[in-house]
Amino acid sequence: MLPDTRLSDHTSFWDEGLPALMVTDTAYFRNPYYHIPADRADTLDYAFMARLVESMKLVIDELAVP
Structure with a gap:
């Protein structure tokens, strides 16, 4: 696993064995x-x-199908 994949909030869940x-x-x-001062709108x-949002909606819709 690349160390940079641990740089977000999901890591604490992984560390507890949660998906x-x-x-x-x-x-x-x-x-x-x-994440620097120039990080503006x-x-x-x-x-x-x-x-990205449109693509994620398609993924979520696909995963939600029982």
């Missing part, structure tokens, strides 16, 4: 402003976010 899912756009690998890629 958890991390959804990411690869954070600071994609956004050079991630005007530096975000809203078109990319919209595609």
Whole structure:
């Protein structure tokens, strides 16, 4: 496992043996402003976010089918 996959809230669930899912756009690998003062709304890629949300909805809909 890559150490960077542990850099989010889901890790505490994994550590307790509970299932958890991390959804990411690869954070600071994609956004050079991630978690620094320049991380502002005007530096975000809203078109990319919209595609990500649409894709995640499709995944969730598929997983929700019994």
